[in-house]
Amino acid sequence: MASTDDVLAVVGLIFALKEKKVKRKNRSIWCKEWLMKRRVHSHVNLLAELKMFPKDWHNFLRMDHDTYLHLLNMVAPIIEKQDTIMRNAIPPHDRLVATLRFLSTGRNYEDLKFSSIISSQALGRIIPETCKAIYKVLRKEYFKFPRSEEEWKDVAKVFEKRWNFPHCLGAMDGKHIAIFLPAGCGSEYFNYKNHHSMVLFAIVDGNYRFILCDFGTNGRISDGGVLKNTMFFQKLDNNLLCIPTDTVVANSTRKLPYVFVADDAFPLRTDLIKPFRQADLTTNKTRILNYRVSRARRIVENAFGILASRFRIFHTKISIDPKRIESVVMASCALHNFLMKTSESSYCQRECFDVENVDEGSITQGYDTLDSAIVNLQRRNLGNTSIAAKKVREEYMEYFASEGSVPWQNNFIR
Template sequence: MDDAVAIIGLLCILQKKRQRRKRMWCKHWLLQRKQYTHNNLLKEIRITPKDYRNYLRMDEETYLLLLDLVTPRIMKQDTVMRSAISPHERLTATLRFLATGRSYEDLKFSTIISPQSLSSIIPETCEAIYSVLRKDYLKFPRSQEEWKRIAALFEQRWNFPHLLGAMDGKHVTINPPRGSGSTYFNYKKKHSMVLMAIVDAQYQFILCDFGTNGRISDGGVLQNTTFFQKLQENDLNIPAEEIVTNSSKSLPYVFVADDAFPLRTDMMKPFRQAELDTREKKIYNYRVSRARRIVENCFGILATRFRIFHTDINVHPSRIESIVMACCALHNFLIKMLPNSYISPECFDREQTDIGHVTPGYDTNHSTMEPLQQRNIGNTARTPKMIRQEFMNYFNNEGQVPWQNNFIK
């Protein structure tokens, strides 16, 4: 009996050894990265700048600058077991992931990097991109002078005085983690997390706040931000009310938003459709919407250049933030570095002022936030209404533009 047990035990040990011998340390073709990697293609298309820009969303000079910035944060040491994946390979794989939205499993065939490695490389590189770019390319105004510079550009380009930024939120669709239930389930019957943003007159983000799950109401999304807390506490160094240029009216500095946000003394939004009973209100709505469309176009540009936003991002929520924030930082970086190639004319709304027609740019009128009129929001305080009335009077008198009557019916 003992001999039989010993024989069986020996057979089990030998079988396990055979199984262990069959396991590969690494797939053979993954070891041929230098031969098959997509970076070889990248070398060939350098002679065609348009294709290079399309592949990485930037030209070679800009890419090399970005690579130089992130290399200290993503470089790994070689070991006696294997050579480390280079910063160049890490960055190109990450940019291709953001540009296409392809899965790790699909991306492995062009990068010759295993999905397991990509799952750590891409979030880590995104964190590095955001870290090195945020200081210079995603700065939030800290002083009254900075706010006034933003407002001056809005007045110059969009004929809206004392405007500090266009605000909106975008639901970023995700593949929810197992066991999350309805935590991320939004009113559009999709799972999402919300990107709350404020944009300046040049289509650049001045604030990005990401992470609130899509189930939270829109008022709750705004209230979850540090920005809103500081706004309520008057801790943003926003300039005090001043007289508008070429006018005797004194108006406060404000942000513009749509119906998903509350009407406040520092936040203007359009009149509801049911309230548009006068020509003056329609003019006001046109002027507010004209300025507010900037943020919608900005979201459209972001999603068009980085197709990851057209997919259900299949990454754990804890790592999605680094991906989204890296895209926002890259957006600002590329606007400054490549203003003519990154943003083409079709990105923007084009107004034909003589006939009162708007040709939509990217993502116009596709705000993904739920309008507040679908909720029972109660009465709005009188003071914000009075300020809205003052802006309306300004737009219909000394602040009018010659073509505004062409855009109302």
């Protein structure tokens, strides 16, 4: 039994805490008068004028009018709210426009409220909800992950046709997405670049589209552990991805395994090829291998670059709760795939992509993430590499130096 003194001490502590608690201020008005005039001042009215100027419409929402209406028709049933006797609900059109402006400009809620005529508190609910709806309606058709051998082979055919790399299942990379320090998180998201981040891991197909995005690893985890923290790696390591078995390459008698390509931030594996390190470039064969791997891998760099250039949210530190950042990032990646498929010519022009001058052996750089708040993963330490993994890379090296060569490759290793 507690003594009387103990009981009195607890009661006293409760009263002391209550006195320290700051009383919530009563609202003087329910809603500011200018926020109630959305139909008059909102940027939705500007869109009506921009219909006459297609290029400006596209710059405003990162898509043309017909593509926007298609997207609105898909998400409206999910984000539409019912009017009440107290007030009218914010229409799906206003919600989607505000969300696309948030993604395309990187402006914070407090700034965006003056053009959307929606309070920052409401935007804090609307934008994550709409992002989640965008990802939900787009992922099935525009964010497909291969689930059979035939689907993986279809991906590989594109790499072989466009990038002269047979049996390639995708180009992978990871990026640190800058965020503001969430309250009470300490150093959980603090990375080696001395800022706070979460990591986006992605695999891109031969058409610059994401076939997989895994977001949420906190920036404090070593870059070498990014791949291992994904569900993709667990399935890859346990042979659960239905990846095709080794087959003979077209126009060759050589049997090669199906592989992913990556940079030096990832481990060399029998199913993952990366370039030789600089110290190992002692022969023309090793240099050719590096050129061919890098040529296929540049796709993922351009894909991230296009994503960051079109959705300027990646040029700022994302200042929302980490649990809600995932919906923002995944919606942006889904929109990238959606626009690459429905309006590629207007979404990304020629300057977005790396272009090779095969005669001179030079490359005109396309878009990348160097001028954004996205940070590359660090190079991985050598660690232990299996003999089997080294043998696979050597087999590809021999193939690229012989029957798999392309006429211009020697121009890029001089």
